[in-house]
Amino acid sequence: MDVLLDGVLALCLPLLAWLVLRTESLSQAVVLFVAFGLLSALGWARLEAPDIALVESAVGTGLTGALLMHTLSWTEETPPDIRARGRRRPWALLAVAASTLMLGWAVLALPADSPGLGPLVEARREESGVKHPVTAVLLNFRGYDTLLEIAVLLVAALGARAVNPRSERPTPDAGDDPLTGELFRMMMPALLLVAGYLVWVGDHGPGGAFQAGAILAGGGVVALLTMRMGPPRLSSWQVRWALLTGPMLFIGVAVAPLFTGRRLLELPRPYAGTLIFVVELALTVTIAMVLLMFFPGTRPPRAGAEGEP
Amino acid sequence: MSPLDFLSAAFLFGGGAFCLAGTVGVLRFPDVYCRLHALTKVDNLGLGLVVVGLALQSGSWATALKLLLVWFFVLISSAFTCQLIARAALRGRGAAPWGGRREP
Numbered sequence: 001m002d003v004l005l006d007g008v009l010a011l012c013l014p015l016l017a018w019l020v021l022r023t024e025s026l027s028q029a030v031v032l033f034v035a036f037g038l039l040s041a042l043g044w045a046r047l048e049a050p051d052i053a054l055v056e057s058a059v060g061t062g063l064t065g066a067l068l069m070h071t072l073s074w075t076e077e078t079p080p081d082i083r084a085r086g087r088r089r090p091w092a093l094l095a096v097a098a099s100t101l102m103l104g105w106a107v108l109a110l111p112a113d114s115p116g117l118g119p120l121v122e123a124r125r126e127e128s129g130v131k132h133p134v135t136a137v138l139l140n141f142r143g144y145d146t147l148l149e150i151a152v153l154l155v156a157a158l159g160a161r162a163v164n165p166r167s168e169r170p171t172p173d174a175g176d177d178p179l180t181g182e183l184f185r186m187m188m189p190a191l192l193l194v195a196g197y198l199v200w201v202g203d204h205g206p207g208g209a210f211q212a213g214a215i216l217a218g219g220g221v222v223a224l225l226t227m228r229m230g231p232p233r234l235s236s237w238q239v240r241w242a243l244l245t246g247p248m249l250f251i252g253v254a255v256a257p258l259f260t261g262r263r264l265l266e267l268p269r270p271y272a273g274t275l276i277f278v279v280e281l282a283l284t285v286t287i288a289m290v291l292l293m294f295f296p297g298t299r300p301p302r303a304g305a306e307g308e309p
Numbered sequence: 310m311s312p313l314d315f316l317s318a319a320f321l322f323g324g325g326a327f328c329l330a331g332t333v334g335v336l337r338f339p340d341v342y343c344r345l346h347a348l349t350k351v352d353n354l355g356l357g358l359v360v361v362g363l364a365l366q367s368g369s370w371a372t373a374l375k376l377l378l379v380w381f382f383v384l385i386s387s388a389f390t391c392q393l394i395a396r397a398a399l400r401g402r403g404a405a406p407w408g409g410r411r412e413p
Contacts (some may be wrong), residue, residue, distance in 0.1 A: 179396070183389040190382065 009043050026075070030068045037061030050206035051134045054198075058214035063291055066221050070295060129272025131204040138208065139276045143265045147254060150247050150283065157243065157293040161234055164296045180226035191219035195288075199280050203273065209246075209280040213287025220292045232292050240287060246286030250279050317365040324358030331355055340407040341398045345391050352387035356380055 016036040023029045029073050044053035077295045121133050121141065128136035195212040202208030223229040232239045253275050254265045262268070267275050327350055334347025360380040364373035398404040 179389065179392055183385075186385055 006046055009039060009046065012039055013043060025070075027072055029064065030072060033068065034061055034065040036286060037065065051208070051211075054206055055214070058211055058218070059291070062218055063214055063221065066218075066225075067294055070093075070225070074296065086109045127269060127272075128276075129267065129269065130202070130273075130276055132202060132206070134206070135202045135208055135276065135280075139279065140267060140272060143254065143267075147247075147250055147265075150250060150286065152248060153287065153290045157290040158234075158295045177226070181228075184222055184226050184228055187222060188219055190213055191222075195219075195284065199277070199284050202280060203277065204274060209283035212280075212284040214283060214291060216288035217291035220288060221295060224292070224295055231295060232289060234293075242285050242289040243293075244286070246283040249282040253279055313365055314374050317362045320358045320362030324355050324360075324362060327351065327355035327358060342395055342406050345395055349387055349391050352383055356383055384385065 013036065016032060016039060017128060020032045020036060023032060037056060041053045041057035044050075044056055064068070068165075117179050118133075121137055121170075125131070125133055125136050128140040130136050130139070195215040198207040198212035198215060199209065200207075220229070220232075224231060231243075234240070253267070257266045257268065258264060328371050331347045333345050334350070338344045338347055360376045360406030364376045367373050367376065
């Protein structure tokens with residue numbers, strides 16, 4: 001049965017990817033992309049990587065799908081120029097074939113039965129302060145990478161705001177719509193609970209700041225789209241604090257050991273678990289805010305273009 | 310095969326049948342409102358029966374409860390999405406409901 005499921009996945013994923021690239025209509029491409037993301041999350045789950053499956057379904061599919069859909073409402077849907085695409089095609093085909101060959105060669109060149117770094121992580125996991133190996137690597141053994149990643153996310157949020165400065169303007173309040181209001185009231189407590197649970201469970205199972213932040217940002221997107229909340233403005237103090245708590249706290253935790261004669265990011269063993277939890281909690285808020293910064297506000301109504309709902 | 314297995318298989322097959330019928334409906338029904346009707350059948354009954362079938366097999370109350378929660382949240386979101394899409398179709402695009410005539 002497992003072979004059947006994996007086979008269907010292996011067939012459907014390239015087919016969906018091809019359909020996303022091929023389809024003429026932008027909205028269709030977005031829907032197909034979401035389907036592709038969900039199936040690839042299933043693929044990660046089948047590869048026994050539940051952490052990546054969670055991120056893929058929350059960020060790669062949920063938030064990105066919502067962002068793409070939202071962007072469609074800002075753009076005019078025009079069919080792409082088929083002829084121009086055709087002229088580019090031979091080069092694109094060549095480049096894709098070359099990179100596929102290279103990737104395939106790289107995978108085949110890997111030693112077949114190498115255990116990788118798994119045993120090393122497993123042997124030292126006791127010292128990391130957490131029980132889940134992925135969290136141990138992300139927040140302790142390779143904390144440096146995660147720290148830099150957060151910095152990259154901050155820059156990305158600033159970039160998104162620079163590209164679309166219109167989001168800085170306050171949006172007018174929509175009237176209280178019973179349908180979306182009720183949806184918001186029913187979903188919000190559950191989203192907060194799941195986000196909190198994911199941070200807590202990162203200690204001993206799949207979960208952590210990225211997943212929890214994505215869930216929290218999902219709640220923010222619902223609030224944004226139902227116009228319960230304007231897009232977060234960089235000029236507000238709350239937004240700046242939310243963006244900076246995670247990185248500041250992480251930098252503090254990273255630098256503090258230097259004063260006691262240890263090395264950068266060398267977390268003291270008895271407190272490592274608590275420190276990781278606190279840093280992850282702060283990072284959750286930051287990641288949620290960064291992801292929300294990508295969403296522009298609702299599109300300003302154009303005069304006489306189409307009937308307002 | 311215990312009686313429990315039979316029961317769970319019956320639920321799973323029933324759920325699968327509803328999913329299939331809903332999908333055919335989405336592909337074949339004439340207008341957006343009819344299609345929404347077919348789609349919500351997949352969410353409510355199809356997923357519900359599958360969840361009950363899986364919960365019978367799960368063997369622990371915690372897992373069964375989690376599965377039921379999945380169904381519960383899909384129910385909420387599908388009920389709201391259905392209304393929102395129908396409203397957008399009616400007010401935004403002014404899609405007229407199918408009058409019941411067979412197209413030539």
